[in-house]
Amino acid sequence: MASKFMENPVIKWVEYRLPIFSFIDHSVGSGYPTPRNLNYWWNFGSLAGVALVIMIASGIVLAMSYTAHVDYAFESVERIMRDVNYGWLIRYIHMNGGSMFFIVVYIHLFRGMYYGSYKAPREIVWIMGVLILLAMMATAFMGYVLPWGQMSFWGATVITNLFSAIPLVGDAIVTWLWGGFSVDNPTLNRFYAFHYLLPFVIFALVFIHLWALHVHRSNNPLGVEAKAPEDSIPFHPYYTMKDLFGMGVFMIIFMGFVFYAPNFFGEPDNYIKANPLVTPPHIVPEWYFLPFYAILRAFTADFFMYWPISWLMSAKLAGVIAMFASILLLLVLPWLDRSKVRSAKFRPIYKQFFWIFFLDCLVLGYIGAKPAEGSFIIIGQLATFYYFFHLIILIPLIGILERPRPIPESISAAVTK
Amino acid sequence: MADTVTAATGESKEDDKSRRDFLIVATSTVGAVGTGLAIWPFIDTMNPAADTLALSSTEIDISPIEVGQSITVVWRGKPVFIRHRSQAEIDESQAVAIADLIDPETDDQRVQKAEWLIMVGVCTHLGCIPLGQKSGEPKGEYGGWFCPCHGSHYDTSGRIRKGPAPLNLVVPGYEFLDDSTVKIG
Ligand code: HEM
Ligand code: FES
Numbered sequence: 001m002a003s004k005f006m007e008n009p010v011i012k013w014v015e016y017r018l019p020i021f022s023f024i025d026h027s028v029g030s031g032y033p034t035p036r037n038l039n040y041w042w043n044f045g046s047l048a049g050v051a052l053v054i055m056i057a058s059g060i061v062l063a064m065s066y067t068a069h070v071d072y073a074f075e076s077v078e079r080i081m082r083d084v085n086y087g088w089l090i091r092y093i094h095m096n097g098g099s100m101f102f103i104v105v106y107i108h109l110f111r112g113m114y115y116g117s118y119k120a121p122r123e124i125v126w127i128m129g130v131l132i133l134l135a136m137m138a139t140a141f142m143g144y145v146l147p148w149g150q151m152s153f154w155g156a157t158v159i160t161n162l163f164s165a166i167p168l169v170g171d172a173i174v175t176w177l178w179g180g181f182s183v184d185n186p187t188l189n190r191f192y193a194f195h196y197l198l199p200f201v202i203f204a205l206v207f208i209h210l211w212a213l214h215v216h217r218s219n220n221p222l223g224v225e226a227k228a229p230e231d232s233i234p235f236h237p238y239y240t241m242k243d244l245f246g247m248g249v250f251m252i253i254f255m256g257f258v259f260y261a262p263n264f265f266g267e268p269d270n271y272i273k274a275n276p277l278v279t280p281p282h283i284v285p286e287w288y289f290l291p292f293y294a295i296l297r298a299f300t301a302d303f304f305m306y307w308p309i310s311w312l313m314s315a316k317l318a319g320v321i322a323m324f325a326s327i328l329l330l331l332v333l334p335w336l337d338r339s340k341v342r343s344a345k346f347r348p349i350y351k352q353f354f355w356i357f358f359l360d361c362l363v364l365g366y367i368g369a370k371p372a373e374g375s376f377i378i379i380g381q382l383a384t385f386y387y388f389f390h391l392i393i394l395i396p397l398i399g400i401l402e403r404p405r406p407i408p409e410s411i412s413a414a415v416t417k
Numbered sequence: 418m419a420d421t422v423t424a425a426t427g428e429s430k431e432d433d434k435s436r437r438d439f440l441i442v443a444t445s446t447v448g449a450v451g452t453g454l455a456i457w458p459f460i461d462t463m464n465p466a467a468d469t470l471a472l473s474s475t476e477i478d479i480s481p482i483e484v485g486q487s488i489t490v491v492w493r494g495k496p497v498f499i500r501h502r503s504q505a506e507i508d509e510s511q512a513v514a515i516a517d518l519i520d521p522e523t524d525d526q527r528v529q530k531a532e533w534l535i536m537v538g539v540c541t542h543l544g545c546i547p548l549g550q551k552s553g554e555p556k557g558e559y560g561g562w563f564c565p566c567h568g569s570h571y572d573t574s575g576r577i578r579k580g581p582a583p584l585n586l587v588v589p590g591y592e593f594l595d596d597s598t599v600k601i602g
Contacts, residue, residue: 180494181469186465
């Protein structure tokens with residue numbers, strides 16, 4: 001850090017008592033050496049942080065005009081849209097911000113998979129990331145219930161009912177989750193309490209994620225560790241500027257949706273007030289849940305992945321387990337992948353299967369939005385099978401069988417020749 | 418602390434160690450049990466409150482319901498289907514072979530009076546409301562109810578016949594107070 005700044009008596013006084021300036025410098029300043037070859041896929045971590053801050057800021061302002069009661073929730077959101085100053089803007093920021101947050105985090109996650117960022121010694125960085133994803137999903141699910149529209153209500157009903165698949169205690173758990181005999185006022189209240197709490201839990205998880213990251217520092221597109229000083233450049237000003245530039249692009253896209261297509265990611269049914277007596281003809285979750293919803297629905301009595309376990313549990317329970325397993329499996333990815341080479345750049349076979357897996361996730365997302373009928377069912381089942389086949393069978397197998405291309409001896413050797 | 422030191426010097430080290438072990442085990446056990454007991458109120462507070470439980474019965478006048486007609490009433494925040502079944506529907510329900518059923522139950526086990534079918538109108542799959550209450554709605558392949566969410570078909574006795582739902586539509590506790598009034602819950 002610029003020593004002039006550190007010599008300022010006030011700064012020195014504070015630094016002696018609370019070394020916050022050197023902490024900042026070592027975290028995101030000139031005292032944090034960062035691989036010199038990071039590409040734009042490395043912007044998405046900071047973008048996720050930006051998204052989280054925007055969600056918390058917009059959420060707290062929304063909370064000032066929102067009423068968590070079944071008789072007023074829908075009306076209070078409509079009032080935010082019509083009467084509260086800039087309420088429409090804040091709400092559209094919060095609504096679309098949720099989608100932006102997930103896009104950014106999903107890209108961030110696939111980036112990690114492509115460049116092997118989950119491998120030793122960054123397993124805990126990766127695991128904290130998966131936990132953040134789970135907490136985000138819980139937050140977004142409960143947030144979507146708050147406006148108390150038809151999709152809010154029926155999404156909450158269908159998802160909480162998943163727990164009824166648990167043998168013996170399932171129904172008791174569902175009643176406990178609801179605080180009643182159906183999704184109702186107690187449910188709305190507790191979801192609001194959790195929706196307010198969880199973003200701060202996410203904040204703490206992000207802190208641990210970054211703490212672990214800063215021990216061994218960023219991976220990079222080559223996947224070889226930065227060793228010599230010429231492999232790295234200081235985070236500030238190089239990556240602070242690059243991240244700010246990325247944020248500018250991100251904000252243009254984000255605000256493009258907020259101002260020109262604010263309901264692009266939404267469902268028209270959610271502008272109808274919740275009615276416990278009428279189910280909308282086609283219930284779909286928010287887009288970011290669709291791949292998992294497709295996995296859930298793939299488990300029917302005649303699905304070949306269900307046959308081997310059909311004596312053990314109902315198809316419904318199998319679907320619920322598969323849906324959770326599809327995310328929890330990511331926690332053990334660092335141990336499923338036996339290859340020592342990180343970057344897909346030097347893994348010709350893995351690289352191809354990575355893209356097939358990526359496509360498979362898109363197919364699952366597409367199927368999740370379609371009604372469960374005809375060929376959609378079969379495609380969904382095949383895509384579900386492939387999802388697990390990739391993670392459990394292909395990843396370990398490729399790691400053992402593939403012959404990686406020679407990796408460069410250092411970052412600087414590879415990028416300066 | 419000074420006491421402990423003097424006491425310890427007077428006794429054997431072994432004795433002292435086992436006494437400490439006992440104290441550690443005893444205090445951590447009490448601590449663990451206490452924490453467990455303290456957690457329970459936090460969990461149980463999320464269960465239905467007394468007033469929620471108190472709203473548990475509803476009385477309905479069923480005299481205006483014509484043969485072949487259904488009404489939906491609300492009980493505990495859930496829809497309850499009350500259907501005045503035609504003789505044809507009753508016969509059809511009774512004729513089904515038990516072996517053909519996913520969740521085997523005879524029609525008799527599901528009704529108190531054959532012409533009145535009363536059940537919770539919530540799909541046993543994931544809780545959507547099946548269609549079939551109104552005349553224009555799809556009734557599924559077995560002429561009862563059809564859940565559009567993931568395609569479950571229920572018969573004229575509300576039994577699951579096809580689709581992902583595992584169980585028949587639930588029959589709530591109810592009693593006929595007189596010929597035209599039924600009390601649910
Ligand atoms: C991880 C960060 C967060 C995510 C992913 C998230 C997600 C969501 C989503 C998807 C909705 C539904 C939007 C709609 O369709 O109307 C929502 C609503 C809401 N959220 Fe959040 N949220 C986050 C943080 C927060 C925070 C920190 C607060 C308050 C302190 C908050 C307060 C609210 C309120 C009051 C609503 C209801 C108003 C509305 O529906 O627009 N949110 N949230
Ligand atoms: S909720 Fe009725 S079929 Fe799934």
